[in-house]
Amino acid sequence: MTQIHRRRSIVSAAIEQLNNATRLRVNSPEPFAPRPLPAAPAHVVRDDAEAIEIAKRLAVAFAHGASERDREGWLPLDELDAYSQSGLWGITVPKAYGGAEVSYATLAEVIRIIAAADSSIAQITQNHIALVAHIAFDATDAQKRELFGLVLKGYRFGNAFSERDSRNVAAFETRVVEQGDHVVVNGKKFYTTGALLAHIVPIVAVNDEGKVFLVFADRDAPGLTVVNDWTSFGQRVTASGTVLVENVRVPKSRVVRIDAFDNQTAAGPISQIIQSAIDAGIAKGALDETIAFIRSKSRPWIDSGKEQATEDPFVIATIGTIALKLHAAEALLERAGRKIDAALRTPNEETVAEATLTTAESKVLTTEIAVEATNRLFELAGTRSTLAEHNLDRHWRNARVHTLHDPVRWKPFHIGNYVLNGVNPPRHAWS
Known part of the structure; x- marks a missing residue:
């Protein structure tokens, strides 16, 4: 079997298992029993190209049922098992410990692809990936061998970081x-x-x-x-x-x-680029749904004199503007990943500041296009797009909630303070 066929068979098996599995359980306020440990080791991704290929194949499966899961509140239990068993949760593990150590530009692209299909599934990965980076920065060699080994076996890390009633996000009372x-x-x-x-x-x-x-x-x-x-x-x-x-x-x-935050590390921008990638994915998913709806269901406005909504000049121009802004955000997302890679290769004050600031720039653009694309969907697709049967409001709801993870209004300040006054941005998980 060729390598490409082997890769496809791994993902196809995961998707087949996903499609045939017992349907998901509904959300409940009751304490939730732990999930079973992986019954078999996860696939170990070999390189960047394989990571992106697997992400694209999983995204096809995750997009199916995403609206129903959102509407009904079904947890993506089987989808998440397929995701972590695919090996994508271990792609940033260093090569010295058995991982692919992919570029952070690749990592961002993987998360963006998954988020375009189902942003909730993409977000569940968010803290796991940040934790893998913290293990690399802060753990002892023995801890790295144990914890990275678990990641490559398919173990998922959750998180218990933030506290609801503390005086600020970094004031921990635990x-x-x-x-x-x-x-x-x-x-x-x-x-x-x-x-x-x-x-x-x-x-x-x-x-x-x-x-x-x-x-x-x-x-x-x-x-x-x-x-x-x-x-x-x-x-x-x-x-x-x-x-x-x-x-x-x-x-x-x-x-x-x-x-990590007391030293010159890329821990902050690594945490931020994952969030930026999710927002870019939400925007892409919304744009795709907008185009599909306009092509199949929307009517042209009476003043346009056109037979099809796709011929309306204002619709065409607005779609073009959204696509342009999305492409700019995606380009800056990739650039941020490259800057993080540079900071990991040569960690110093300059490279870490560049990675932090470029990722902040990316976060600003992905936030703006996620909110705009999900809002414009209804303006362009028309009143019928608001019907509950389509559940298209999930894109706006997801964008509005996920972009609140940290106040993006602070990003231009830190960017400007560096450009104008040479002041480096702060080092923490929200910068």
Whole structure:
């Protein structure tokens, strides 16, 4: 069997399993039982080209049923298993530890492709990929071998980072205390995308000295409860709800101190480019749906004198403008990935600042086009596009919610402060 046929058979098998699987369970506010560990090792992606090929094939399967999952609140259980077993969750693992170590431009393209099909599924990957980077930056060699090994086997990392009631996004009240060969963690988390369906839930906690740690707890650890109480009007099936952490014991070998933001690393832009890629994907999915609706269902306006909506000059021009802005955002997304790659090869103040600022520029454009494309959909497609049977409002809802992850209004300030005053942007996960 040739390599190309082998790749296709892997993805085809995953898609066939997905299509034949028992249908998904509905969201519930009740505590959700941990998902089974992978029954077989995940495929290990070999290179950038294979990663993009697999993403395109999975996107075809994920697009089918995306609207129904959003409308009914069905969790993408089988889709997520196919996704992580495809090997795409391990493509940024360093080559020294058995991974493909793809370019971050490739990583962004993979996420964009998946998000265009189903942005909720793409977002569930978001924190996992950021955590793989933190392991590379902050973990010991022994921890890297263990944790990267789990990723390549198909284990999914969720997250227990943000806290709903703290004074700001970086003020963590969850506490970690040493007890012999273990630590004990207590706290309450929210916005925990991926935790519900994860195999391991990394918890951000601080000790008495204010030092920040990642505590990699098993999803079924006693005292760790994940509740699917996410009620946002967008990104509805990301299950970004609550994690309760009550006297959770974890071996010290699974505790990683976060130092990446105190050093010259690309940790911040890596976290941001994943979000930017999701927004670019939402815009692409919305534009594709707009075009399909105009071609098949929309009517031309009476003043146009045209027989088809596709002949309306104002519709044509507006579609052209949206496509232009989307292409600009996609180009800047790729450029940001290249700048991150450069910062990883040669980490210093200059390369990290360039990666951070270029990714910020990308985030501004992808945010703007995601909101514009999902809003213009209805203006161009017409009143009938708002009917519940089409569920096209999911694109706008998803764009509006996902683009709120950090205030994009701060991006032009940091860009301008660097260009005008030579002030480097801050280093944290939201910059």
